[in-house]
Amino acid sequence: MSRPTADWLIRLRQNTGLASAIALFLAFYLFYNIFHPKGFSTPVLVQNADEAIALAMVAMAQTIPVLMGGLDLSVGAVMTMVNCLASHLVIGSPLQIAFGIVTCIAAGAAFGFANGCIVVYGRIQPIITTLATGAIAIGIALFLRPKPGGKVDEDLSWALTNSLSDFAETYGLFDGGKAAWFQPIAWIPAALVLLVLVILLIWVPFRRTVIGRTIYAxxxxxxxxxxSGLPVDRAKIAAFTLSGVFAALGGLFLAIQTSSGNADLPQASAYTLNSIAAVVLGGTSLLGGSGSAVGSVFGALILRVISFNFRIFDIPPLMQSLVEGLILLAAVSLGGLRVLQVKNRLELFR
Incomplete structure (x- = not known):
């Protein structure tokens, strides 16, 4: 076996969870498009991307505390809080919109930073800390939006929830989106590009830092x-801060998608629980130390594609929960099987 092939196989074994999540997503999404009346079309892809991005962001937010062996039960609440805040601030002149976006992200980061400080200096378990702070976030959301409403800049909402051609046309870029070189990528959903940029500009550089490696350690x-002298406390605070940033990005996109804010407690709880499911489906171990935010993104996409298939086949609501539960149970079982295999090997040396 050649050296490049051997290296590739080693990398594949090290990322079995991610590879499995990608394969499962592709299988479900191919099945969905085959049976969709308008499958394999840009409108379908754009709609699917718009519905999946918020959960993908929240799943990334959940991944980082899980990598440390904890859970963040406030991610859905922080997302909802920022969603309500964005419905007040992301409107007006370009400068006001930019200020609103920065303020929303800063609010999520500040909330995550507070979570990290409580965990580190208060020595309280993350699951207890975030359960309490999540309630505070929902309270702030209700203060900001006692009733659903508000508004987000219409051009921004249209540009980020459609294809790149619509984005270019809205802001007068690339000859209004008609440039010849632009046409091969004009069909790509703008939301999908936004997700990729978040991964490349935030997650990938962070993972390669000392703090990022310390989180895994x-x-x-x-x-x-x-x-070993690693900055454990700083890593914990940074982890929760970045979790808050990702949750804020999810809330910001949700506001852009719906062009409103809604302090919906069931919605916040659903996003939190689904984020944990997405993390598991993406191959991240709930015991910590293994996994990736990219895997969690594909876990979130799997959950969304499953719900898309429910629409196509008109599955009753009661059956939907059963099917989702069985799929999640299977994913957890596979992850547990890998841990059991490692444990059995270690027992050989006792």
Missing amino acids: VGSAEGAAFM
Whole structure:
């Protein structure tokens, strides 16, 4: 076996969870498009992307605390809070819109930073901390939006929830989207490009930093990470801060998509629970130390594609929960099987 082939196989074994999530997503999405009356078309792809991006962002937010072996139960609430805040601020002149976007992201980061400080300096378990702070976030959301309403800049809403050609036409770019070189990519949903940019500009650089590597080390063995001189406390605070940023981006996009704000508690709870499911489906271990935000994105896409298939085949609501539960149980079981195999191998050395 050649060296490049061997290296590729090693990488594949190290990223089995991610590879499985990608394969499962492609299988479900291919099945969906085959049976959709307008499948394999730009409008269908744009609609699907718009519905999936908010959950993908929240799933990325959940991934980082999970990599440390904890859970963040406030991600859905922070997303809802920022959604309500954006319905007040993301409107007006270009400068006002930019200020509103920055303020929304900063609000999510500040909330995540507070979570991290409470966990580190208050020495309270993340699941308890975020359960309490999540209630605070919902309270702020209700204060901002006692009733659903508000408005987001119409041009921004249209540009980011349609294809790149619509984005270019809205802002007068690339000859109104008619440039010859632009046509091969004009069909791509703008929301999908936004998601890819978030991954490339935020997650990938962060993962390669000392803090990013420390997060993985903490999830694997916090005591060993501390004894090695790694900045454990800083890593924890940074992890929750970045989690808040991703949750804020999810809330911001939800406001842009719906052009309104809604302090909906059931919605916040659903996003939080689905984010945990997406993390598991994406191959991230709930024990910490293994996984990737990219895998969680595909986990979120899997959950959304499953719901898309429910529409095509008109599955009753009661059956929908059953099917989703069975798929999640299967994913958890596969992850548990890998842990059991490692445990059995270690027992050989006792």
